[in-house]
Amino acid sequence: MSRILGIKTVRSFAYAEPDTSLFPIDTFWRLVATLEGDATEIMQYGSPQGDIHLRVELASLLRERGVEAGPGDFIVTTGVTQGLSLVTQALTSPGDTIIVEEPTHPALLRVFEAHRVRPIAVRRDETGPDLDQLERIIVQYRPRFFCTIPAFHTPTGYSLAQPQRLMDVVQKHNLLVVEDDIYGLLSYDTVPAPALKAIDETDLVIYLGGFSKTIMPGLRIGFVQAPQPLLKHLLGLKQAIDLGTPTLMQRALAQFIWGGHFKAHLRRCLPLYTERRDHLLKALPQFMPRGTHWTRPGGGFSCWLTLPDELDSLTVQRAALRQGFAFTPSDIFLTDDHALRICFASHDKHTIYESIAALGEIMHTQLQ
Ligand SMILES: Cc1ncc(COP(=O)(O)O)c(C=O)c1O
Numbered sequence: 001m002s003r004i005l006g007i008k009t010v011r012s013f014a015y016a017e018p019d020t021s022l023f024p025i026d027t028f029w030r031l032v033a034t035l036e037g038d039a040t041e042i043m044q045y046g047s048p049q050g051d052i053h054l055r056v057e058l059a060s061l062l063r064e065r066g067v068e069a070g071p072g073d074f075i076v077t078t079g080v081t082q083g084l085s086l087v088t089q090a091l092t093s094p095g096d097t098i099i100v101e102e103p104t105h106p107a108l109l110r111v112f113e114a115h116r117v118r119p120i121a122v123r124r125d126e127t128g129p130d131l132d133q134l135e136r137i138i139v140q141y142r143p144r145f146f147c148t149i150p151a152f153h154t155p156t157g158y159s160l161a162q163p164q165r166l167m168d169v170v171q172k173h174n175l176l177v178v179e180d181d182i183y184g185l186l187s188y189d190t191v192p193a194p195a196l197k198a199i200d201e202t203d204l205v206i207y208l209g210g211f212s213k214t215i216m217p218g219l220r221i222g223f224v225q226a227p228q229p230l231l232k233h234l235l236g237l238k239q240a241i242d243l244g245t246p247t248l249m250q251r252a253l254a255q256f257i258w259g260g261h262f263k264a265h266l267r268r269c270l271p272l273y274t275e276r277r278d279h280l281l282k283a284l285p286q287f288m289p290r291g292t293h294w295t296r297p298g299g300g301f302s303c304w305l306t307l308p309d310e311l312d313s314l315t316v317q318r319a320a321l322r323q324g325f326a327f328t329p330s331d332i333f334l335t336d337d338h339a340l341r342i343c344f345a346s347h348d349k350h351t352i353y354e355s356i357a358a359l360g361e362i363m364h365t366q367l368q
Pocket residue numbers: 016078079080081082105107108149154180182210211212217221222
């Protein structure tokens with residue numbers, strides 16, 4: 001892309017990626033090397049459900065999200081994406097309806113498109129989904145499930161304010177919920193609130209977790225936790241699709257968590273990401289024209305910038321790209337908002353200020 005536009009480097013705020021300079025490469029490679037003694041076992045066909053060493057660690061990690069589960073309650077997947085795909089395949093037929101949030105993340109929408117299910121959007125604000133609208137959609141469309149990102153939702157960075165109220169609605173209508181908790185541990189202001197699954201007394205919540213944001217997306221490791229009959233179905237599908245996620249990375253990840261490296265890694269990353277979020281929130285009021293609004297993300301990687309009515313997000317995004325700054329325009333998030341997503345995790349203070357100043361100038365120019 002940058003070659004086509006004749007730009008040497010693009011400062012990209014477009015993707016919700018962790019900072020590569022924080023990747024725990026040395027520790028990870030060292031752990032992989034220590035596994036050489038187990039190589040024959042690791043390189044044999046593994047458990048389709050996932051390496052037991054990792055599933056034990058997942059159970060203890062989930063306890064920190066308020067969820068009680070044993071190692072038998074998970075399937076390790078190739079990222080959250082595969083977990084969502086398995087769940088969608090198990091629960092829907094082409095033409096079925098499911099509910100998503102507006103705005104929502106295109107990675108989720110791509111999965112639904114591949115399975116030919118129809119997403120109906122429920123509006124989400126800083127407190128959570130509009131529950132009246134949610135009930136109307138449930139009654140009208142009889143959806144198969146509601147897919148939500150309760151904690152540090154992308155693109156807004158908001159979290160559910162009253163999770164029990166959402167659970168009351170889904171319990172009333174016996175609607176399954178697919179909880180994507182990929183950002184759950186990336187909390188900047190407070191101890192992370194428990195997962196939605198933690199208050200699920202009727203086994204309606206299917207939990208998806210992963211390590212693409214907290215460690216490195218190249219691990220391609222996620223997991224599903226679901227009630228047993230559904231888990232069995234998902235396991236059959238996982239087996240049919242790939243016979244299991246590669247054991248080497250799973251075992252190294254298990255060692256990484258077991259040895260305390262995951263917690264140490266989060267302790268290192270969270271203050272930096274918090275600082276970057278704060279720099280962004282300081283820069284925005286300095287440079288944005290009147291009529292611009294933005295969210296205050298309590299965690300995760302995304303801030304949602306709603307443009308003044310007169311501006312069009314694609315036009316602003318293209319002008320920014322020509323100057324070497326990438327932001328994501330709102331149209332891919334299944335919304336009519338005129339907005340841009342700003343992913344702030346990968347940039348230092350200087351780049352954040354420079355980029356927001358440039359974006360502000362572009363918007364001021366377009367408003368003239
Ligand atoms: C909300 C959300 N869910 C899922 C994914 C994809 O996760 P994974 O890399 O674990 O497949 C992303 C990636 O951006 C995401 O933002």
